[in-house]
Amino acid sequence: MSAYLTKLNTLRTTQILDIKDESPTTKTYTLQDDLCAKANPGQFLMLWIPGVDEIPLSILNATDGIVQFSVKAVGDATRHLHSMKTKDTLGIRGPFGNNFTETRGKVLLIGGGTGTAPLLFLGKRLAPKVDRLSYVVGAKTKNELLYLNDLDALCTEETAVATTEDGSYGLQCLATEPLDKMMVKGKFNMVYACGPERMIRKVFDLAEQRQIPMEASLERLMRCGIGLCGSCAIGKYRVCHDGPVFKMAQLGEVKDELGYSKLGFDGSRIDV
């Protein structure tokens, strides 16, 4: 067995160092873990909530022995995690999967909800190196817009767009709404997307139409995290092993599923 993967996949238990409220439903956790601290933007980790569940999470930040991720309370596991306190023990495996490719020139980040986390991680790496960094982030309402201050620090006012469905902040529309115009005007060298899959599908269709290269990080039900169980299959790809970041051409290969269907816990096809 490859010694490296065996090491990454070995479960480590570690105490929660810090918990920060990002929004009424989302918290950011800081853990000490040497392996995940070396993660690149786009990679994910498997988090064991002892006695409850183990879930995949995108990495928000990794540096100096520390790893951070954001969690929205949506189900039993995430609600249980939200009830935990600093110094409580969690288990961690990873980092797994590939990462976003770093490009130069003009780049656009488009994120929805907690899907913005890996894009912020990426944006921090890219900001000093690219010619122009733009972002679009969307949420249902102002309270749910994540990382606005951090994102604003990466770009100028003209290249930052926030959208809310209820109009409580920024433009009142979906994050994909202002995209087409931006793509035409922005002459982007690369679009990076992460968030709800229907949003990613929309971004893909637009990017394909405008022939702008893109990469998207996909989410699927995950069990093993190491490419064996098949739970996260999309087309011929395993999201945990071949992704979670997919390039334009790969997204094109899984068009029939992208934005439409995924596998459920019993392996049958369900809506995304």
Place this chain on the structure above:
Amino acid sequence: MSSNLLTTNMPGLKLRNPTALASGILGYTVETLQLIAQNGAGAVVTKSIGAEPNAGYANPTVVQADSGLINAMGLPNPGIGDYSEEIRYAKTVLQVPLIVSVFGYAAEDYAEVAKKAIEAGADAVELNVSCPHVRLTGSEIGQNPKLLDEVISKVKTEAKKPVIVKLSPNVTNIVDLAKVAVKAGADILTAVNTVRAMAIDTETQMPVLSNIRGGLSGPAIKPIALRCVYDIFEALPETPIFGCGGITNWRDAVEFLLAGASAVQVGTALATKDPKVFEDINKGIQTYLKRKGYRRVKDIVGLSHQT
């Protein structure tokens, strides 16, 4: 790989080479099975399919051990109703035999699922009577000679294709169960399923797997699986065997062939190696056969028993 050197015949199954994807790895979708076939597997075995849809256990379902993995997935599967469609589709795409793994809670379940799988186009069924972590099925059947006989006999009356029986290593003497299986009509045996195991975390002082107990696979169990194949071949030299357990490279595969396996199944190796592992194993076997002057895989099956 289409070399004649590697062609392997088992009852009712003509394999282009002696490697197959083991059950439980990928196998929900045709695309993932096709990926494995395109990377050189001589056959593919699906996830274990039951009569009804089953969501399996909560995570953690897989935990890393020193030289292998412990898993307790809980037999997640969409049920033969839905899966029949996948089998039909698979048969229009796959160029290699499709073996459908089948489990149930009684002989009737096994027979019903096997029958439907074959009707949908399965080239063979592999009876999972050896999953070590789900109650009232798997090894609870495979460890009990009477139940094992009942299940296989019942399936044989319904199945018009080869019936493979996957045995558990978690028994006092695997040969006794192998004999029961063959007497009941098993055409081929697969040896072995995972070894019952568990993991405990010292900080939380808790078992890691949600199901507590699971099955160990990977290099850790290779010597055990190899011995099981050797024992079965010694007692039942006429019965074809799929060797399974920790096979990661061609040398492992050749060891199993020498022990008495006619072909091998590969699973856990896919965690650390590309699907190309099948092609690599086959190339290695071919080079070995040529180097040693053999003309077909069959020539070395069980050869270690001569000494």
